[in-house]
Amino acid sequence: MSQNKSATAYDLECQNINKDFDGFKAVDDVSFGVPAGTFFSILGPSGCGKTTLLRMIAGFQEPSSGDLLIKGKSMIGVQPNKRPVSMVFQHLALFPMMDIAANVGFGLRQRGVPREDIAKRVETVLERVGLPGVGSRQINQLSGGQKQRVAIARCMVLEPDVLLLDEPLGALDLKLREHMKIELKKLQSEFGTTFVYITHDQSEALVMSDQIAVMNHGKFEQVGTARELYHTPNTAFVAGFVGEANKYEATVDAAFGDAVTLVTPEGMELKGISPVSKLEKGDKAHVFVRPEAVRLATEADKFGGIENLNTGIVENILFNGANSHIILREEKSGGEMNVAIPQTGEFRDLNKGDKIFIGWEAEQTRCYRAEG
Amino acid sequence: MTQAQSRLGLYLLMAPLMLWLLLLIIIPHIGMFLVSISVKTGVRQYVTGFGNYMVFFTEPLYWNTFARTAFMSIAATFLTLLIGFPVAYYIAKLTRGRTKTTLFLMCLIPFWVSELVRTFGWMILLRETGIFSSFLQYIGVHSGPVEFLYNDAAIMIGLVYTSMLFMVVPLVTTLDSLDDSLIEAGYDLGGNGISILREIIIPHAMPGIVSGCIVVFMLSLGNYLTPILLGGKDSLWFTGLIYSQFITRFNWELGSAFGFLLLGLSSTIVWVGLKLSRQSLTDTVGR
Numbered sequence: 001m002s003q004n005k006s007a008t009a010y011d012l013e014c015q016n017i018n019k020d021f022d023g024f025k026a027v028d029d030v031s032f033g034v035p036a037g038t039f040f041s042i043l044g045p046s047g048c049g050k051t052t053l054l055r056m057i058a059g060f061q062e063p064s065s066g067d068l069l070i071k072g073k074s075m076i077g078v079q080p081n082k083r084p085v086s087m088v089f090q091h092l093a094l095f096p097m098m099d100i101a102a103n104v105g106f107g108l109r110q111r112g113v114p115r116e117d118i119a120k121r122v123e124t125v126l127e128r129v130g131l132p133g134v135g136s137r138q139i140n141q142l143s144g145g146q147k148q149r150v151a152i153a154r155c156m157v158l159e160p161d162v163l164l165l166d167e168p169l170g171a172l173d174l175k176l177r178e179h180m181k182i183e184l185k186k187l188q189s190e191f192g193t194t195f196v197y198i199t200h201d202q203s204e205a206l207v208m209s210d211q212i213a214v215m216n217h218g219k220f221e222q223v224g225t226a227r228e229l230y231h232t233p234n235t236a237f238v239a240g241f242v243g244e245a246n247k248y249e250a251t252v253d254a255a256f257g258d259a260v261t262l263v264t265p266e267g268m269e270l271k272g273i274s275p276v277s278k279l280e281k282g283d284k285a286h287v288f289v290r291p292e293a294v295r296l297a298t299e300a301d302k303f304g305g306i307e308n309l310n311t312g313i314v315e316n317i318l319f320n321g322a323n324s325h326i327i328l329r330e331e332k333s334g335g336e337m338n339v340a341i342p343q344t345g346e347f348r349d350l351n352k353g354d355k356i357f358i359g360w361e362a363e364q365t366r367c368y369r370a371e372g
Numbered sequence: 373m374t375q376a377q378s379r380l381g382l383y384l385l386m387a388p389l390m391l392w393l394l395l396l397i398i399i400p401h402i403g404m405f406l407v408s409i410s411v412k413t414g415v416r417q418y419v420t421g422f423g424n425y426m427v428f429f430t431e432p433l434y435w436n437t438f439a440r441t442a443f444m445s446i447a448a449t450f451l452t453l454l455i456g457f458p459v460a461y462y463i464a465k466l467t468r469g470r471t472k473t474t475l476f477l478m479c480l481i482p483f484w485v486s487e488l489v490r491t492f493g494w495m496i497l498l499r500e501t502g503i504f505s506s507f508l509q510y511i512g513v514h515s516g517p518v519e520f521l522y523n524d525a526a527i528m529i530g531l532v533y534t535s536m537l538f539m540v541v542p543l544v545t546t547l548d549s550l551d552d553s554l555i556e557a558g559y560d561l562g563g564n565g566i567s568i569l570r571e572i573i574i575p576h577a578m579p580g581i582v583s584g585c586i587v588v589f590m591l592s593l594g595n596y597l598t599p600i601l602l603g604g605k606d607s608l609w610f611t612g613l614i615y616s617q618f619i620t621r622f623n624w625e626l627g628s629a630f631g632f633l634l635l636g637l638s639s640t641i642v643w644v645g646l647k648l649s650r651q652s653l654t655d656t657v658g659r
Contacts (some may be wrong), residue, residue, distance in 0.1 A: 058560055080559045093557035097575035105560035106571070158561065 001083035010069070011036045011194040012057065012085075012162045019052050019218075021048045024262065027063070028051040028218035034162070034196060034211070039188050041205040042198045044215035045241070050198040052163050053215075058087045071161050078109045081110070086155030087164040091171060092147055094139045100126070100150055101135030107158040125157040126150075129187065144172050145180055152184075156191055165197040181207050202242055206230070207321055213222060234276055236286040236368035245288040246337050249370065252283045260286060260367055268333035270366030271307040284370040291342040293364035296347055307362040312337060314354045326350065328358060408628035424629035434613065434630075441610035442637055444524070444590035448531040452539045452588050453581065455532065456565050460543030461573075465552070479540050487534065491601045492531055495521060498602075522604035530598035535591050539584040546580030547573070583656035586642050593638050610634055 010033035019027040026049045034040040042050045055061045057068060059080030068075045075083055086107070095103050104125060105118045113121070126132055129149040134142070142150065148168060155163055165184075169177045185208045188195045199205055205212045206226040213223040214237070222234045233239035240247055250262035250270060258273045262285060270287055279285055295303065303309060312328030315336075324341045339358060341347050351358070411423035428434045463475045482490060497503050498520035508514045520526060550573065558568040574581070599609035610630070617627030644651065 060556060060559075079554070081562045081564060085560075087557070087560045089553045091551070091558055093551065093553040095554060095557075095572060097572065106558070106563070110562040110564070110567055154561065322421060 009036070010034055011071060012040075012196060013068070013069040013072075014053075014057075015067040017053070017056065017068060018064045019049070019056060019061065020064045021299070025218050027056070029066075030215075030218070030220055031066075032213060032220065032223055034194055036194055037192050038210040039195045039197065039208055040184065041209035041212045042196070042215055043202055043205040043212050043242070044198075044200065046200055048215045049218040050200075050215050051166065054087070054166055054196070054198050057162070058085055058164055059083045070073060071085045084161040085164055086158055086160040086162075087154055087166065088168045090168065092151040092168060094147060094151055094154070096139050098139075099135065100131075100139065101152060103137075103139065104157055106154065111158075121157055125153045128156070128190065129153045145176050145183075147328045149174070149183075149187075150181055152187060156193065160193065160318050162194045162196055165195060167199050167201075169199075169201070177204075177357065184208055199226045206242070216241070232275065233288075233366065236288070236370075239286075239288040239366055239368065243290060244292075244338070245290050246294075248287040248289075248335070250285055250287050250367075252279045252285055252367075253279060254280055255279050259362060260285070262367065264333065264335055266333040266335045268310070268330055268335040269308075269364055272364040272367045273362055274367040274369075277367075277369035279367060279369060285367045286370050288366050288368075289337075289360060289364060291338045294337065294339045294358050294360045296339060297308055297359065300357045303357070303359040306359040308365060309357065309359045312339075312356055312358050314352055314356060317341075317350065317352065328356070330358075331355070391403070404629060404631055407624055408632055409627055410620055412625060417530045418625075424626050425633070427626060428629060428633060437608045437613055438610050438633065438637065440608055441593060444527065444531070444609075444642065448528055448535065448592045449585050449589045451528065452532050452535045453585060455575075456536055456539035456543055456584065457581075458534075459522060460540045460547055463540070463543045464547035465550075465555075466608065476544065479537050483537055484535075487597055491530060491535070491598055494526070494533070494602060497530075498526055522606065524603070526602040527599050527607060527609075530602040531592045531595060534598055535588040538587045538591060542580040542584040542587075543577060546577045550576045578649060580658045583645065584590045585645065586656065589641065589645075590638055595635065 012034040013032070015031050017027055017030045018025065028049075030053065042053065044050045046346070052061060052132055056063050057075075059075065059078060061080075062076070070084055095106065098106070101119070101122050104106070104122045122135060123132070126134060131146060131150055131153070134150075139147065139150075144203075151168065152163075169180050169184075172180060172316060175267060180206055184195075184197075188208075189244045195209065197205070206229075211223060212226055212229055214229060216222045216237050222229060222238045224232075227240060228244045231276055235241060239245060248262075248264050248268070248270065248362055250264045251264050252260050253269075255263040255274070258275065260272055260274050260279050262272065264270065264271045264287075270289075272287055277285075295306075297303060300309065300311075311331045313331060314326055315329050316327040318325045318327065324343075326339050328337045328339055329335070330337060337358065341350070373435055406425055407659045409422060410418040411421045413419055422522070428438075459479075463472060464481075467475060495502070500517045500521075502520070504520055505514075505518045508518055554572055554576070555568060558572050563571070594611060596609070596611040596615060599607040600612055601656070603609065611634070614627050614634070615631045617623045617630060646656075
């Protein structure tokens, strides 16, 4: 891995890409590399610049500065129809004036591939996406998931070096979206093509990707695997955006190395760690505690020597099957906390107004310096 | 509300349309047809027959004019499409917001003045003592005055100019509804400008193209003012022939027959056009 980590080991590489729109920096000095055959996601809220970045990779927009390499070759000044990338558009952009075979064969026709070869390759790729024999049908005769697969087939038939996907699951209903997530991941590993996927939906990114870049205000906040982003977020934005979290504004009361003790304005005491920023007494910090990191117990001594131990009153129960939560109010300070209910049946009979012990580790209480 | 009442309501709502169709379209055409099949044998003596239609086929001037009108109208339609398509594409796809509205309005502005005034405007430009002629003399290209009027090119200019809006409006509407991402997808998949125009833009715009062409063709075929004013006495436009039968020669029978022939001609050409472009009337004009 270490010796062939040259520029060509990446299918797609961005070096200090910038994009200005009349003084507004849509993409701000972004650099990253996508290794061949991996699923790379760019995750960010709407307006963070991820679509602009993708459109620059596809060639619809030129970066203001920086370089963009595909298989080691610079793509600056190369027209979109000459780039070895294909894009699955947000609303798929299937051509309604053509049948499915003509849609999938469009790119091959542009390359001047002989007619019989086109027919053969179209049928092969349709089989690979699990839609054999649909070639003569019209676009509007397909379901949402089938259209999705035709859109992917239309790109994959050209054997691109990189496939770009612009939130293609956004328009589908929830059930189908869950299904397509798995399907997409499967197709990616079958084709072995590099996928670059942009989305604002964290679960899409977490489930499918090998690597995820979290983007905010035109910058990459953190690049890592789904687990890294979830368990060890580097910035307050990533901690808040990836997964769920109870978020507190607190003032540092004491600090020893990584370990910090903080107090919220309501007076709730929190013991946590500050992995990135060095915090001093009196500093303001953002504190994140994941609902699923908080343990519940009916007796205080069940926790052992846990750092954060409080009692709470159940204020509300948000029942959502396996993903149920309770809203607690901490007894001493009145601070609110969202806690996931363990699915062991132990807390099945929990009611509004019940008093319960809550405990979580300092390791699970991540603190980041508050700006300004 | 009872069934009978709701039906009465429907009839009342339909009444103006039905009256309009009956009084202004159906009855006059029945009348015209009856006049066209009455052949005059003497003073106030008529027999029923197709003699008037036979006159048309036996007199070369009549059917020559007829064919010429049809051909010129088709040519004008194509020319309007050729000029109107880039204009419409520019307005629909390459401009936004205020610019778009302004350009659209600029297409409309010539229609605020009457057709007569507009045609006179062209005459001022093209006549012997007009602006073009004077300019050519001024820069020394031509020594004497040049007459641009009273030829087929002048008629063509007038027809294209008069019809432009009716081509641009349906084209802008259909091109507006073309999703930009389809064009981008075309480029992304390796297409170039020509193949995207041929495979994506034109197929999408086909209903608008056909609907614009039908309207422009009908307007050109039935135009009287522009060919007569810009083409002069020798313009040989079929509507001019009908006019002269009715007004100059008081031969209503032949005029009516000519009217029906023109109706048949326009219907046939529109039908052929629809068949060739594989469109239907409901998809295009009926939208």
